[in-house]
Amino acid sequence: MAGVLGCFAGRFGRVEPRRCAAAFVTGLLTELEVKTCWQLAEQAGHARPDGMQRLLYRAVWDADAVRDDLRQLIVGRFGGPDAVLVVDETGDLKKGVHSVGVQRQYTGTAGRIENSQVGVFLGYAGSDGHTLIDRRVYLPASWTDDRTRCQAAGVPDEVGFATRSELAADMITAALDAGVPAGWVAADEAYGNSAAFRAHLRHHQLGYVLAVSRSHLVPLDGGRTRVRADRIAVNLPKTAWQRRSAGSGSKGPRYYDWAWLDDVCTDADPDDAGRHSLLIRRNTTTGELAFYRCWTPKPATLAQLVRVAGIRWTVEESFQAAKGQVGLDQHQVRRWDSWHRFTTLALAALAVLAICAADAARHDPADTGLIKLTVNEVRRLINASIIRPISNLAHRLRWSQWRRRHQARARRSHYTRRLNLELQP
Numbered sequence: 001m002a003g004v005l006g007c008f009a010g011r012f013g014r015v016e017p018r019r020c021a022a023a024f025v026t027g028l029l030t031e032l033e034v035k036t037c038w039q040l041a042e043q044a045g046h047a048r049p050d051g052m053q054r055l056l057y058r059a060v061w062d063a064d065a066v067r068d069d070l071r072q073l074i075v076g077r078f079g080g081p082d083a084v085l086v087v088d089e090t091g092d093l094k095k096g097v098h099s100v101g102v103q104r105q106y107t108g109t110a111g112r113i114e115n116s117q118v119g120v121f122l123g124y125a126g127s128d129g130h131t132l133i134d135r136r137v138y139l140p141a142s143w144t145d146d147r148t149r150c151q152a153a154g155v156p157d158e159v160g161f162a163t164r165s166e167l168a169a170d171m172i173t174a175a176l177d178a179g180v181p182a183g184w185v186a187a188d189e190a191y192g193n194s195a196a197f198r199a200h201l202r203h204h205q206l207g208y209v210l211a212v213s214r215s216h217l218v219p220l221d222g223g224r225t226r227v228r229a230d231r232i233a234v235n236l237p238k239t240a241w242q243r244r245s246a247g248s249g250s251k252g253p254r255y256y257d258w259a260w261l262d263d264v265c266t267d268a269d270p271d272d273a274g275r276h277s278l279l280i281r282r283n284t285t286t287g288e289l290a291f292y293r294c295w296t297p298k299p300a301t302l303a304q305l306v307r308v309a310g311i312r313w314t315v316e317e318s319f320q321a322a323k324g325q326v327g328l329d330q331h332q333v334r335r336w337d338s339w340h341r342f343t344t345l346a347l348a349a350l351a352v353l354a355i356c357a358a359d360a361a362r363h364d365p366a367d368t369g370l371i372k373l374t375v376n377e378v379r380r381l382i383n384a385s386i387i388r389p390i391s392n393l394a395h396r397l398r399w400s401q402w403r404r405r406h407q408a409r410a411r412r413s414h415y416t417r418r419l420n421l422e423l424q425p
Contacts, residue, residue, distance in 0.1 A: 186209050
């Protein structure tokens, strides 16, 4: 934990926010059920939540610079030329209309259109570990077209509308410019269906295995013919399928049947010297199909493509750990800076768990009869051996009184406002 906290300690010019940031990350690793500024301040032994709130709102520090330090630390631990950059998004259900980026929109968290806030994230998967290394909050056009609303939420004037795939491309470019070693990109169909996103990756000479929808039109014969992906699968002979594992899961190897149509899907790009292909995955039990547009700057093997396709699920594991273990979705902030600051500190806490789990796996004996340490178990051990909960009764009672007094003032304010509205002619 000290290594992660130490990597960005120099980004704080004063000792107070530096200590608050360390206490904030430590609090995110605790077993608190709710991880907002109030709970984190009480856990840290503070008399009031002001310090934690100031860290997110008014303290002077650059969340992007801290992100850069974290990214460098993670790459130094997990990095390699065959590492995979994994793009995905996650949504947090919200009430109201003032939190930055909130509107009624589709989110996979709920599986439907809800009032929500969506963040696009970049994961990094190396040979012995994976975690999240970057983040962007998605601003719908309803926000970027209303500059007054943006100013109220602290959105910088230079920030305009960008699609989710454009945000993903921006994060990938930033990672490459920072020297992050990677050979591949994986993403779901929301990004794979974007021709501009695929072209961006080819421009950077990054191989990709990107999921596409079953209705995706696959260009054949140099682009002269376009056929739906699912129609191509119907006509494949039995000999076209090979059973391979997409990696190990909680119940063993994840076997699927794979069909690989090499040297098809060529986009109309005369400067493109790479190899295009279509990869089809079939569930061995249900027969359900999934489709991937693939490109590599040099010839690749089916085993390489299957490996990258399987690694895409690491970002889902990272989201689950980030929300379940370090409170990624528990921020109660409205402003642009506050969202990026909270999310960056949550990624720091997640990095602690990911690095500890990887280090433990590397040093464990080969045959112990135990599964490898998970991030969940690492957090339990950190709480049992490092983080000492405050059991001082007077401290807990003072916080109980502070919360109740604050809530009473808030209730009076809401009642007064409602009464004034009702009395207006």
